Amino acid sequence: MGATLLEVDNLTTSFFTHQGEVQAVRGVNFRVNAGEMVGIVGESGSGKSVTLLSVLQLLKSPGKTIAGRALFKGENLLDKNERQMRALRGDCLSMIFQDPMTSLNPTLTIGEQIMETLRVHRRISRKAARHRAVELLELVRIPSPDQRLNAYPHEFSGGMRQRVMIAMALSCDPDLLIADEPSTALDVTIQAQIILLLKQIQRELNTAVILITHDLGVIAEAVSRVIVMYGGMIMEEASVEDIFYRPRHPYTWGLLASVPRVDVEEKQRLSPIAGSPPDMLNPPAGCPFFPRCRFALQICRLKIPAYFSSAPGRRSLCWRLHPGAPDRNRFLERQKNYVN
Amino acid sequence: MVITLLLVITLTFCMMHAVPGGPFTAEKALQPEVEKALRAKYHLDDPLWRQYTDYLLGILRLDFGPSFKYPGVTVNELIRKGFPVTFKAGVLAVLLVVFAGIPLGIVAAVKQNKWQDAVVMVMATVGVAIPSFVLATIILYFFALKLGWLPTFGVTHWSGYILPVVALAGFWLAFVARLTRSSLLDVLQQDYMVTARSKGLYQHQILLKHGLKNALIPVITVLGPVAANLLCGSFVVEQIFALPGIGKYFVQSISNRDYTTIMGITIFYAAFLIVMVFIVDLFYVFIDPRIKFGKSTG
Ligand SMILES: Nc1ncnc2c1ncn2[C@@H]1O[C@H](COP(=O)(O)OP(=O)(O)OP(=O)(O)O)[C@@H](O)[C@H]1O
Numbered sequence: 001m002g003a004t005l006l007e008v009d010n011l012t013t014s015f016f017t018h019q020g021e022v023q024a025v026r027g028v029n030f031r032v033n034a035g036e037m038v039g040i041v042g043e044s045g046s047g048k049s050v051t052l053l054s055v056l057q058l059l060k061s062p063g064k065t066i067a068g069r070a071l072f073k074g075e076n077l078l079d080k081n082e083r084q085m086r087a088l089r090g091d092c093l094s095m096i097f098q099d100p101m102t103s104l105n106p107t108l109t110i111g112e113q114i115m116e117t118l119r120v121h122r123r124i125s126r127k128a129a130r131h132r133a134v135e136l137l138e139l140v141r142i143p144s145p146d147q148r149l150n151a152y153p154h155e156f157s158g159g160m161r162q163r164v165m166i167a168m169a170l171s172c173d174p175d176l177l178i179a180d181e182p183s184t185a186l187d188v189t190i191q192a193q194i195i196l197l198l199k200q201i202q203r204e205l206n207t208a209v210i211l212i213t214h215d216l217g218v219i220a221e222a223v224s225r226v227i228v229m230y231g232g233m234i235m236e237e238a239s240v241e242d243i244f245y246r247p248r249h250p251y252t253w254g255l256l257a258s259v260p261r262v263d264v265e266e267k268q269r270l271s272p273i274a275g276s277p278p279d280m281l282n283p284p285a286g287c288p289f290f291p292r293c294r295f296a297l298q299i300c301r302l303k304i305p306a307y308f309s310s311a312p313g314r315r316s317l318c319w320r321l322h323p324g325a326p327d328r329n330r331f332l333e334r335q336k337n338y339v340n
Numbered sequence: 341m342v343i344t345l346l347l348v349i350t351l352t353f354c355m356m357h358a359v360p361g362g363p364f365t366a367e368k369a370l371q372p373e374v375e376k377a378l379r380a381k382y383h384l385d386d387p388l389w390r391q392y393t394d395y396l397l398g399i400l401r402l403d404f405g406p407s408f409k410y411p412g413v414t415v416n417e418l419i420r421k422g423f424p425v426t427f428k429a430g431v432l433a434v435l436l437v438v439f440a441g442i443p444l445g446i447v448a449a450v451k452q453n454k455w456q457d458a459v460v461m462v463m464a465t466v467g468v469a470i471p472s473f474v475l476a477t478i479i480l481y482f483f484a485l486k487l488g489w490l491p492t493f494g495v496t497h498w499s500g501y502i503l504p505v506v507a508l509a510g511f512w513l514a515f516v517a518r519l520t521r522s523s524l525l526d527v528l529q530q531d532y533m534v535t536a537r538s539k540g541l542y543q544h545q546i547l548l549k550h551g552l553k554n555a556l557i558p559v560i561t562v563l564g565p566v567a568a569n570l571l572c573g574s575f576v577v578e579q580i581f582a583l584p585g586i587g588k589y590f591v592q593s594i595s596n597r598d599y600t601t602i603m604g605i606t607i608f609y610a611a612f613l614i615v616m617v618f619i620v621d622l623f624y625v626f627i628d629p630r631i632k633f634g635k636s637t638g
């Protein structure tokens with residue numbers, strides 16, 4: 001894998017609403033290497049989107065990044081002004097969104113929507129842009145691309161629209177593509193196709209991809225590393241094998257238990273995690289997961305856990321993993337219940 | 341379109357003949373012979389269906405018949421005399437609504453909750469709340485009587501149009517400014533606006549190409565009827581500023597029970613309105629690709 005492309009450090013973002021400060025992202029650190037595909041997983045409201053919108057400075061008011069750095073190729077994106085960010089967005093860094101039905105402009109042809117990105121960054125002629133747009137539609141496997149350029153978004157199905165979004169995001173050969181739940185709004189079969197397409201693009205074009213999802217199952221085969229988020233923090237980070245076969249965080253266990261598995265013989269009951277995500281207006285003082293955690297200790301209520309690492313590149317935010325925690329080994333045995 | 345128009349014609353015709361009293365009922369009764377002669381001249385003694393078909397045939401030849409009250413003058417002449425004045429004032433009012441209302445709405449939306457927004461919204465709220473005759477009277481009082489900047493009435497000089505046009509446009513200008521603002525604010529919240537930003541487009545591209553084009557769809561929908569409304573003029577405003585427009589004749593014709601004039605002007609308006617709505621529909625197809633002739637897809 002390549003060198004570090006994006007390094008996010010202590011990123012902290014809040015929404016200053018009338019009710020008070022919604023602490024959406026609370027000190028997130030992670031890095032993404034060039035050409036790598038990383039998954040970010042977590043339930044709805046865990047702060048996945050806000051984290052990456054903060055990196056791209058695409059937050060809408062009242063959202064505000066109050067601390068942290070986001071180094072992209074060594075330069076802090078959070079220090080850049082709107083003019084500098086504009087030049088980067090869509091060129092070096094691009095993003096696709098959850099709902100392909102509403103993310104494309106209904107009154108412009110898809111050709112125009114692809115070409116305008118090219119023309120704003122590359123200053124090429126309309127003809128060259130059109131040529132490139134056809135190539136891009138071919139790349140994302142849209143049939144008869146030449147004619148489809150003149151079609152409007154409503155003439156496409158959801159899956160096709162998402163392909164158009166991907167083509168648009170790839171138009172300037174970005175180094176990093178952020179895909180925010182690109183398949184959540186689609187049918188199951190289409191979901192798999194979109195993820196596969198992203199995987200192929202990452203391989204062929206060597207584009208780094210951050211794949212945000214709340215469904216671990218969807219990304220299992222595509223990503224090499226998984227970051228698990230909850231309550232605006234990273235709960236666990238590990239290679240995809242470790243997440244699936246050796247998860248160490250109770251929240252990850254919960255996520256795994258709610259994933260439908262094809263490799264399990266008996267018809268398995270899906271068990272979503274009991275309880276609901278914390279109210280980020282008044283997050284718990286300790287571990288954000290403790291109110292729903294079956295293994296919570298006294299300290300979990302009082303103090304945010306530290307990261308405990310069992311190997312390079314993997315860490316888990318849980319007091320149970322503290323070397324001095326009670327019944328530590330019995331706790332670790334439990335992971336077997338969640339993997340096969 | 342033709343069917344709508346036929347319906348309007350039939351309806352006005354029936355209503356005209358249903359109201360009690362006729363054009364020749366006056367305080368001072370006419371001598372029976374005179375009335376008889378008049379009725380014969382205007383075919384008022386023909387059976388109703390006969391009058392109706394005659395009238396329809398006349399309209400096909402674009403002939404609305406003679407006025408009952410102005411002997412020797414046809415309704416066509418009245419329209420030809422009054423309409424240009426009304427139309428000119430109307431066009432100016434439409435231009436004012438479009439080129440002031442929409443930009444004001446945009447400014448208000450872009451500067452949401454800033455002082456620019458507050459100024460526009462206060463003006464627009466007042467504009468929507470004040471009836472046109474009050475606005476007409478107020479501006480007449482200040483600009484013509486008090487300050488003496490503009491003529492009080494008549495259109496012998498172009499400046500005579502200013503006050504009536506402002507009075508005509510006032511309400512709709514405020515209405516369109518508000519509508520543009522709320523529509524644009526709504527569009528700015530849409531997902532595709534975030535997409536536009538994430539593509540690294542320039543602010544003006546985001547606002548105009550992605551924002552405004554979508555935001556104008558509801559505005560254009562109302563502009564059609566508004567334009568028709570303004571081009572038909574306002575009888576009240578024409579009265580206040582003594583504009584020699586079509587409204588003057590219409591008001592007079594009603595108090596005079598001048599059947600043919602009432603019907604002629606009504607039908608003329610209806611036809612005009614239908615044409616305007618049709619033009620707006622054409623515009624609509626142009627700006628919103630989801631709408632096609634004959635079918636609409638979501
Ligand atoms: N505009 C906003 N105003 C106030 N709070 C917000 C706003 N947008 C997001 N939040 C809060 O930020 C937190 C994180 O939201 P975020 O959208 O990042 O979640 P997510 O992990 O992407 O979830 P999803 O799977 O639903 O997309 C949530 O608690 C949410 O309520």
Ligand SMILES: [Mg+2]
Pocket residue numbers: 048049050180181
């Ligand atoms: Mg999200």
